Amino acid sequence: MTDEPETFDPNPPRRNFYGRRHGKTLRQSQKGYLAEDLGDLRPRGITVADNPDREPIDPAGIFGDDRPVWLEVGFGGGEHLVHMAARYPQVGIIGCEPFINGVAMLLGKIRAAGVTNLSVHPGDARDLMDVLPDAVLDRAFLLYPDPWPKARHHRRRFVTPEHLIPLARIMRPGAVFRIASDIPDYMRQSREQVPPAGFELIADTDQPWDDWLSTRYEQKALREGRVPHYLTFRRQG
Template sequence: MNETPKSEFDPNPPRRNFYGRRHGKTLRHSQKGYLAEDLGELRPRGITAQENPERETIYPARIFGDDRAVWLEVGFGGGEHMVHMAATYPDIGIIGCEPFINGVAMLLGKIRAAGVQNVSVHPGDARDLMDVLPDASLDRAFLMYPDPWPKARHHRRRFVTPEHLLPLARIMRPGAEFRVATDIPDYVRQTLEQVPLAGFDLVSETPQPWADWISTRYEQKALREGRSPHYVTFRRQG
């Protein structure tokens, strides 16, 4: 009988408030295998407080081995968009952050299937990665269908708040692009209000996706339920 692979997944310690799920349905045998066999090589070292108690700077060249341009996807969900981007732009390094372990396992399966090699996976809070990246080190960032936190009292948990946006602005180069996709009108409102305050200029807000877009399961669900997607593009001020 085959033994179930053991995962070395270790979420970030609770050094700050975290809202949302880290675990969902029981993982399939294959998904446990992806976590045990693949995550170790793809996970950037020195991100967690346990590995880097002094919070020393982690340069992207240390992650990818060269000085290529680097993009960040915050909350990659099931990984469709991240893998599509990695395959479309093989010379770019893409770091994905996702604390939900089921999503991490799904992404790892897609990475295997696509054979992309220009990716790095942080299975934890994006804030911990942003803490240790150097100033002006990212060329693009994506926030694709983030958790909407629809209740008014939970809006401060959204990514589009100063707690997240100011660190993101710090690590993005002048002129770097920040893309946001959501089907929640109030999330669009808060995005348009808060992102410019963090040092970004609005480029566009449109119902039409970007030319290199791939439809994700979250977008497809929104369309089935009659919600209209919004695609918002910002540029980091120089």
């Protein structure tokens, strides 16, 4: 008997870097936000249903002009996303979040803040990375991502080549990638995995960025005695 030759699958099955999609039953107001607001905020051409051939989309079509575009991967409850949109109205920010309860929370915050420079994809950030052209993002955020603490699940973390290389492709040379977490091993893996994907580490500190807004996940970490840490990378090229 001879050994079967190894084969390479150019389209391996995706491993989710996030956890659950649904949580507690939504309040009636949150159901209203989803029904009334989400449709106008969703970027077009992201899903396979809208774009079966996965043709590249024009990011200028999302916000109606050629403003700088930022991306937040997994915005949680949306506190940071809305804060940055209000602080930088000249920028268009796309938030991606598979957890529908978080999406509903964000939509309520958008209504309250009255910001108009946000676009919301209620799903996997890889859907967006698949269809954005090269070198279009000026900034990206990965804030308190799912830690996947068990060693056998570390390959599900976002900071692995299968996610970082597509992210690097859509970021401009010189663009900034920020990561915040209270999990030391997540930061270790980030330091190891992000630079080979095409980034340079330019800041590694326990002091937040000047324009930072502490999120509910960070507040929970602080209450439980965990120390937040902040990494800043620059896209090389």
